[in-house]
Amino acid sequence: MTSSSTLTVTKSPPALIPPAGPTPRGTLSLSSIDKTVAGSGFVCLIQVFSPPSLSAARRDLGAAAAVAAMRDGFARALVPYYPVAGRIAPSGLAVDCTGEGIWFVEAAASCVLADVDGLECCPLPIPQQLLLPRPPPGEKLDGLIFMVQATRFTCGGFAVGIIFRHAVFDGQGAAQFLTAVGELARGLKAPSVAPVWDRDTIPDAPSPLPGQVTEFRLVTQVADISAESIARVKDEFKQASAASTGEVCSTFDAVTAIVFKCRTLALASALPDDDAEVRVAFAVSTRRLLRGVLPIPTVEGYYGNCVFLACVARTGKAVREAALAEVVGAVREAKEAVPARFAGWMRGVEQYDVPPLDYSTVTLSDWSRLGFDEVDYGFGAPGYVSPLNDHNNFIVQLHYVRPPPPRRGGVRVVLRCVEEPHAAAFAVELAKFA
Template sequence: MAGRLAISSEGKLIIECTGEGVVFVEAEEANCVIKDLGDLTKQPDLETLGKLVYDIPGATNMLQIPPLLIQVTKFKCGGFVLGVNVNHCMVDGISAMQFVNAWGETARGMDLSISPVLDRTILRTRNPPKIEYPHHEFDEIEDVSNVTKVYEEEILYESFCFDPDKLELLKKMATSEDGVVKKCSTFEALTAFVWRARSEALGMHMDPNQQTKLLFAVDGRSKFVPPIPKGYFGNAIVFSNALCKVEELVNNPLSFSVGLVGKAIDMVTDSYMRSAIDYFEVKRSRPSLTATLLITTWTRMPFRSADFGWGKPFFFGPVTLPGKEVILFLSHNEESKSINVLLGLPASAMKRFERLMEI
């Protein structure tokens, strides 16, 4: 994290261990108290939040930006905000929070509860590479329903709160409609529900030939054989996917889409993940996002365990809105088991999506 990104002679992204250090910025004290930021569990004020995370002025590509930038902003009430800007090429969310929590333990004079494992060869490609599975996450889907045209409208962002009662109702809907699904997780039910609703709201089901793809990251740490050592510092996630016609997704019971999500989770095995690593090494492609929904969930990230000596944080969250293909799942607050669903949609689609959220 103290080095700098570079491109190797083979055209691969590498870290040069220059020892230049992490960029640490202490901002001027804000002329307000933290409560003035408002209710951050709803749609945040991005202009304000953007001032709480430092970026390199004038940088035109990520090679000009250090892997980690930190900004501390103090408020009149005595509270402070820790803004963390980390390059996802370096670490996934779990490793990023492992670093922040270790930093907090060090600040409190404690031994590290989890020591970092820096051996990236654990997830290297096989020699020779072996692509053993179809990797539909990279498939290009044709936009036959012309969703691209809909996105020319103004994009509205909203956050929808699913409290424990609503989440339980979704799970009951998924398991009682036709008896196909016997049980499902909260993630499976909520993901299936918003995937179906977003596809319908965008009008993708109007063309019977339109396909849709669901992408979401699966933590592979415990799924590799043998499991990755605790404390592995890097990216240990793999994208899983589900693919179907939008017409099927919308017209079938919720159990249909829940079943697709469940199968996508179950297919992530050691051999599948090794195949995905080798696929990327051979093809050098990126997942296509046409007619695709990417679910990103922060609900299980150990944000609230970060403690620099003043206790646990009362809030955590992103300072940027998700891209048009992304839905973000966030914890509502520490006391509640509610989940906030944050997304952006064209204005006309957002009206339809709002109605579909009424359960």
């Protein structure tokens, strides 16, 4: 690995990419679901692309052409996705369609990807701020919706750092936009999925009450849950439910049960007593539940927020002593309650409950199937995608991502959900499922 003291990343000045053609002007309201996540601010992630198959003589020319094609893809995608080229209104509740464009940064690293372990290790050998775009001085972050940085490594590989505003996209919506960029960068005449705004068709349901925010000193960790461990937990659940319901569980159910129990065991010394509550909250996609709200032909192209929060809450003692099959059952119960709860919220008869954002609550997002790892800007799909959230110390959180080859089949968990006193114990518990 190259020493961080000798590694450099040289950035070009940020440049605006405006839409490639005329776009509508005006103001578009965000939906009530968008507004529930507006306080989450920005989402940061990185896509890592291994060196393209270019000859040494053509590598520089190929890299320059690839970045130029990517820029063109963004410019063309901003025509149908014209709200993304605008700015968040001062109220924070709408988008002003100004057509200004998105900020794009080109950068060059002084090493090959292999020198930094393919950016798969934790902590990153490159500070994340060097891999993420920043607007020029004087540009207000509050109004921005999307920014991109393409960093080229000397081997010909790329890291694409992305920052997007959560109030405008959920993860699936942002991946849909990036897929369109890739399609247009590769020469398609139009995105395969036509984008749909339609935020005003979603009922103006009540927003969640703001919770108390606490700053933590969270440690970043990465754990790989093996396919064998996932299969074992699935089998335990299947056997436990055979006499009653005969149900089977998903990979998400199994991994969530593993992580929730491991974290609860690691936090045993931090809980005031056995009856203290611990919680795992997770976002459930509600796109299929919007089929009665949005016109059916447009549901596929809707790129706004379509998530509802599910939560499992138990005493610390109950989680520590429960078999994993029981914890899986609790996760499934919380998931299965979402359709009725979401329908009640849409009718205005149920509050969007947000659990206490304290150290006893871990919030997770499943990125393993959103589509970020299938985006092709013209140099193949990324070998690895990961959130970059070392700056966030206010939400105890974790993300599921697809592990890089050759560990495909399992699930990688990117964690910022314990402080230093509990990090070692948490790692020991998770290692049992590697």
